[in-house]
Amino acid sequence: MSSLKDIGVHVVHVGGNGNARAVLREVENLLQKLVEKGEESSIDLSGLPLSAEDYDLLEETLGEGEVVAEVHSLGPTRIHETGVPGVWWVTHYNDEDEVLAEFIEVAWCPEILLAPEDDVKDGLEALRARLFELKQESNHG
Amino acid sequence: MSAMELLLWARGPGLGIAVAIFLFGMTLRLFEIYSLGRKTDLAAPRSPTPGSGWRTVFSRSLPYQGTWHRSGLTVITGFVFHIGLFIVLLFLLPHIKLIHSLTGLSWPALPTSLVDLVTVLTLIALLVVLVHRLMDPVKRLLSGFGDYLAWAVTFLPLLTGYMAYHHLLLDYTLLLALHILSAELLLVVFPFTKLTHTFTLFIARWYNGDIAARKGVAS
Amino acid sequence: MADETLLEILKRRGISRRGFLKFCAATTSLLALPPSMAVAVADSLGRLKRPAVIWLSFQECTGCTESLTRAHSPSIESLIFDAISLDYHHTLQAASGHAAEEAREHSMKADWGKYLLIVDGSIPLKDGGAYSTIAGISNLQMLQEAAAGAAAIVAIGTCAAFGGLPHAQPNPTGAVAVSDIIKDKPIINVPGCPPVPAVMVGVLAHYLTFGSLPDLDDLGRPRAFYGESIHDRCYRRPFYDQGKFAKTFDDAGARDGWCLFELGCKGPTTHNACATTKWNGGTSWPVQSGHGCIGCSEPDFWDAGGFYKALSTPVDSVTGAAAAAVAVGAAAGVAIGIANRQRKAQARAEHQTVTIEDLEK
Numbered sequence: 166m167s168s169l170k171d172i173g174v175h176v177v178h179v180g181g182n183g184n185a186r187a188v189l190r191e192v193e194n195l196l197q198k199l200v201e202k203g204e205e206s207s208i209d210l211s212g213l214p215l216s217a218e219d220y221d222l223l224e225e226t227l228g229e230g231e232v233v234a235e236v237h238s239l240g241p242t243r244i245h246e247t248g249v250p251g252v253w254w255v256t257h258y259n260d261e262d263e264v265l266a267e268f269i270e271v272a273w274c275p276e277i278l279l280a281p282e283d284d285v286k287d288g289l290e291a292l293r294a295r296l297f298e299l300k301q302e303s304n305h306g
Numbered sequence: 307m308s309a310m311e312l313l314l315w316a317r318g319p320g321l322g323i324a325v326a327i328f329l330f331g332m333t334l335r336l337f338e339i340y341s342l343g344r345k346t347d348l349a350a351p352r353s354p355t356p357g358s359g360w361r362t363v364f365s366r367s368l369p370y371q372g373t374w375h376r377s378g379l380t381v382i383t384g385f386v387f388h389i390g391l392f393i394v395l396l397f398l399l400p401h402i403k404l405i406h407s408l409t410g411l412s413w414p415a416l417p418t419s420l421v422d423l424v425t426v427l428t429l430i431a432l433l434v435v436l437v438h439r440l441m442d443p444v445k446r447l448l449s450g451f452g453d454y455l456a457w458a459v460t461f462l463p464l465l466t467g468y469m470a471y472h473h474l475l476l477d478y479t480l481l482l483a484l485h486i487l488s489a490e491l492l493l494v495v496f497p498f499t500k501l502t503h504t505f506t507l508f509i510a511r512w513y514n515g516d517i518a519a520r521k522g523v524a525s
Numbered sequence: 526m527a528d529e530t531l532l533e534i535l536k537r538r539g540i541s542r543r544g545f546l547k548f549c550a551a552t553t554s555l556l557a558l559p560p561s562m563a564v565a566v567a568d569s570l571g572r573l574k575r576p577a578v579i580w581l582s583f584q585e586c587t588g589c590t591e592s593l594t595r596a597h598s599p600s601i602e603s604l605i606f607d608a609i610s611l612d613y614h615h616t617l618q619a620a621s622g623h624a625a626e627e628a629r630e631h632s633m634k635a636d637w638g639k640y641l642l643i644v645d646g647s648i649p650l651k652d653g654g655a656y657s658t659i660a661g662i663s664n665l666q667m668l669q670e671a672a673a674g675a676a677a678i679v680a681i682g683t684c685a686a687f688g689g690l691p692h693a694q695p696n697p698t699g700a701v702a703v704s705d706i707i708k709d710k711p712i713i714n715v716p717g718c719p720p721v722p723a724v725m726v727g728v729l730a731h732y733l734t735f736g737s738l739p740d741l742d743d744l745g746r747p748r749a750f751y752g753e754s755i756h757d758r759c760y761r762r763p764f765y766d767q768g769k770f771a772k773t774f775d776d777a778g779a780r781d782g783w784c785l786f787e788l789g790c791k792g793p794t795t796h797n798a799c800a801t802t803k804w805n806g807g808t809s810w811p812v813q814s815g816h817g818c819i820g821c822s823e824p825d826f827w828d829a830g831g832f833y834k835a836l837s838t839p840v841d842s843v844t845g846a847a848a849a850a851v852a853v854g855a856a857a858g859v860a861i862g863i864a865n866r867q868r869k870a871q872a873r874a875e876h877q878t879v880t881i882e883d884l885e886k
Contacts, residue, residue: 207560209553211807216760238544257547263806265547266554277550281542308744310824313794317830318840325843326850333851337858342865399768400837403787407838417768478754479794479823482836 185219188269189226192252195271199251205272207255211264227252227269236277240265244275309480316486324490325408331497336505344513352522362515363508379438383431390428394421394464418471425468432461456499462488532571545571552734555727557749569734576733577632577640579671580614583664584657584691584700585646589682590616592719593726595805612640615659626660633674641732642675644668644703647684647691651699668706677711677738678703681725683821686714686745693827704745711738714745716797718821723802724750744824746796755792755818758800761785779815789833790817797822 191208198204215223228248236242240259247254253275257265270276280288307315369381395401399415406412436457439445466488468474470481496502529537535545549567553560582590594617611617612632613625620628632640646664649656654663672678680703683689691700704712715728728747731739739747756762764770764784771779771788784790792800795818799810812818817833820826830840 209560211554236543236547238541239547242547257551265551268550268554268560277543277546281546284542308824310794310829314825314829314840317838321839322841322843322846326846329847329850330854330857333854334858334861337855338861338865341858341862399770399786400835403835404837404839407835408843415768415770418766473757478756482794 184215185222185226188215188219188223192227192249192269192271196249196251199271199273205270205276207268207270207272210267210269227254234278242277244278309477309483313479313483313486316483316490320487320490324493328493328496332502332505335497335502339506347520349520351520353519358519359512359514359516362518363511366511366514379434383434383438387428387431387435390424390431391460391464393424394428394467397421422468422471425464429461429464429468432457432464436461452499455495456501459488459492459495459499460501463492529574530571531573531575534575552730555723556731556734557727566734569736573733575610576676577610577612577636578643579612579629579632579640579675580617580643580645581667581671582615583644583646583648583668583685584698585682585684586690587616588719589645589725590614592722593681595722623660629671633671637674639676640674641729642671642678643681644678644685645681647688647700647702648706649691649698649700651697656698665706668703672707672710675710677713677732678707679713679715679728679732680704680745681715682720683716683718683824683826686716687824689718690827692825712745713738713741713747716744716746716751716822718826720822721750721798721802721804724798742796746822750798750802751796751822753796755795755797755800755812756790759792759812760800761812774815785812785815785817787835788817789831789835791820791823791826791829791832791836792818793836795820795823 188208188210195206195208198206230246230248230250232244232246234244236244240257241262242255242257244253244255246252247269251271251273253270253272255268255270255275255277257267259265374381393416396405396413397416398418398421402412402415439449439453439457463485466481466485469476470478470485474481476484492501496504532545535548546563546567549563549570550560552570553563553566556562556566558566613629615625618625618628646657648654648664648668650665654665657664659667680686684691684700685703688696688700688702688705691698692702704714713728713732715725717724724747727750728739731747731749739749742748742751744751756765759765761782761784764782765786769778769783771783771785773779774788779785786793790812792812799818800812803810803813819832820829823829830838834840
């Protein structure tokens, strides 16, 4: 019985198409903007024709940084700081772990990590309500 | 009619009609011309003639010294656009595929970028030829509607092909359809203009060489 | 309930603003908009009230629905259940029979003039439209009724957009496209057999986000997805320019990924997003798997002269016409030749010899 592995497959490496370098230049420009003007920005990786080689080159050049974070909302979102501080690699997944979108964010902190103001207000109310309940419980207890 | 419908018409019924008119016209013309025949020359030839006709077929391809000096521009542009036409027509892969599907004959193609360069040179040569025809008083006097028509139907397939390859001005599908239609126009016009020289030129030269030799001026 | 915005629905379902932000980022990416537009997308999506959507299926194979349900981003579940209110879809809805038709009529009445109508499949016109009916109503009648109250129509798949397979010669059912019947409503054509899932979702997302039609080409297709030809975006394009072509599907050239033009690839005349968006969540696409493009997002692709014939070759054989032309040409040439010889012979026969006496008369 032959298996899939027995079928000869000729893997061809066509090499990078040069787009990784263009993205890296763009990152350089955006980072300069962040430093000089404090402007935050991001690059949508899913819209760019990057070959596997380009992708590897991009990852290798940017490297790994100090921060790794994960947000769980509508499926996981995984974030890590690259070896270049201020440059973040943000990947959104759905519940089936398929990539929804992928960005390189150039920011002091990726937006999705910041607690949204409205959620903080809601949280404050929820906490106060819980404290009130606790107080009632201890009064009656 | 959408661009795709036009393209399908050009690749289907249009091509059939054009090829039929071309073959009908050319067969008719060649039969007509050659059935006229020539009177048997009863006089004894002045010099031995064998080979003179054949030599003339090739020797007339090179310009005489006098012609070269008088009208070098015509000679150069003439060579450039004729050779360019042959390279573009016979060595671009899509053309080879067409010829293969029609005749079963096939040969290797040249790189597309090279054919592209040749196309530009050919287009320039054809433009120079036209401008010269319009500027030169003798040429202008000698030129009639048929000459300008022959120029136009030769120029258009090259121009539309170039525009299609480089996506100039119009959508590729429409340009490809126009390119094929312009080539079909060339086929339709071919048997009824001076473009027939493609088929009659070398035979005429052979006769010229042969007759001249019989009269004592062998090439 | 019906007046709830998308943001409120998400909140009620326990999804935070972070989740919403992520949804907007994915949508922005899908629409091929710059990331800086995410704020605008979030703003309009946040205020969005779920529009009613009616999906009509006519002469079709359900391949478009199959394709749509395999959309990855943003997951179709979230789009369908959070962003739109899909009130009628044969295949996906739970109700059937009279209940289903009632749901359609109810939705049409409730949202008259505001709902989005999606159509897949072509509409047969021959013999009074007898070839395809739903609940005893002909496709033509159902389309005309539903279109009258629609804000806009999306023709999904090549059948709805251009007639597709049912429209192929000899077109036994007299099948036509939506745009052949409906002339007074904005129509977005999303052709493909089937269309790329992400493209279908992208077109819907664009309509939902901005409430307007995207920029369309002359065939009514959104330029964002159909603006470029397969050939121009193909990773094998450099081989075309170098003159390197696969001659068969299993030769060395084919294994090295050379251009498939000779094998009948219709990439140069086909506009679609396959080469960039790819299929199955970006896994691959036809040309990458070694088969030429068949041009399925273009009109009449079934009748375009064979999937394996090079684009520059004739659609039909010209051999018969050519042989006939040569025969007729030869016969005419011979006839003219004979006529010419007769004229010559006649001229000779009528030639009168002139003598000295004649001249001295």
